[in-house]
Amino acid sequence: MFQEQGLVNGHEDGIKVTAGGLLFLKVIENCLQTISIESLSYLSRSVHPFILLQALTKHPYRLSELQTISSDLPSQSTIRRILATFAEYEWVSDEGGLQRITATGKDVCFAYGELCTAVEQLIEKAPWLQRLPLDATTFPVAALVDADLVVSNPRNPASVLETCLKLYDRNISQFRCLCSVYNPVLFQAYRGLLELGIESEAILDWPTAKEAAAGRGTRYAVRSGRYDNYRPLVMEEPQTLGIGLYDDRKVAVAAYNEDGNGRHIAMIISSNDQLVDWGSELYESYRAKARPASEILLE
Incomplete structure (x- = not known):
């Protein structure tokens, strides 16, 4: 049971x-x-x-x-x-x-x-909680009532990607993300925020950073000199988590059950203040372990 x-x-x-x-x-x-x-x-x-x-x-x-x-x-x-x-x-x-x-x-x-x-x-958010790292459980469970759940599975493999694309918001003033899955479509879409001059920061895990650096259209994601409003960071260990923070008013947290390839992703999206604060604190805990991309990858 x-x-x-x-x-x-x-x-x-x-x-x-x-x-x-x-x-x-x-x-x-x-x-x-x-x-x-x-x-x-x-x-x-x-x-x-x-x-x-x-x-x-x-x-x-x-x-x-x-x-x-x-x-x-x-x-x-x-x-x-x-x-x-x-x-x-x-x-x-x-x-x-x-x-x-x-x-x-x-x-x-x-x-x-x-x-x-x-x-x-x-029970309702079990597909997400099954994949969430154990050290990321500092939020009040009742706050999940306000969270939307999206699950990617073999019958609907693109559901989470489609939701991430819909979350793209040109009206924000700041965007922060932790990315542990390489997806060129998503990388190209969110490059638009950098082109608009929106203050942005991304933490990529090592496998994702390597793939981004090798891709002609995604190389920008690990280059700090390309945009003055963008700061790329890299974690040297592979992760099973993704975080998107849209100003301080919305958070998206995705959890994967395998390193790097993002199979069977489950994600919650919420504007609940408690979950946004939790997501921001969680992001900062990963940020503290990351290093500037220029120190790890040759630009």
Whole structure:
């Protein structure tokens, strides 16, 4: 089941946790700071308790009113049993027949709701998280709700390339990228930003830099003297990640499952401030390891 949900990957040398699996452990740990294992198990057993708890966060209800708030709720006797359990956990109190949620109940409802959202996103974004490096998991999982997912596969191999081309934006003032896949079409398209005078910086991993330097139409990508507004950097180790930062308002992060050739790419695109900040910090961590292209390649 863990492998089906992208929480672990099978390898020749055994089972390895993915970025999604690592994040799953983190969100469970965060949830358990508010909810005990016993009460978490109780909430996870059925959808009915959480529906009732969410309803009580809005305002108090009488028992006779609760069954009408949702078509998904069970019989009144079952609701009564659920409320009795809530009372044992001190999540609700009975005030003259009104079921009122307590401060503890509100905290539990919020924490469990956050957990549900996180798990949904871990499953939905699994193709990306399966490929994301483990050291790149410092973002809040709930922020992925605002992210679009694009996956390249044998049935649709050009989907990510097409999306990258659509992200080309001549109205930005700054563009930064980490590139670990050599694609002449993409290189030629984004050269337009340099021609427009937009401040740009690119970090290429070593295999990509070598291919770019060998291509007549892509040689510019490793030459710092060609454009005053462009700074090329090179990392000496091959990478499995791509980052595109469009000013400080949009980020695209692509992850590959093999060095250099970019097979089966998965990418997220987001304008969520938390993900943009994460993407910028991630980019800077790679930048700190890179060197000017002129120090590595003969121009």
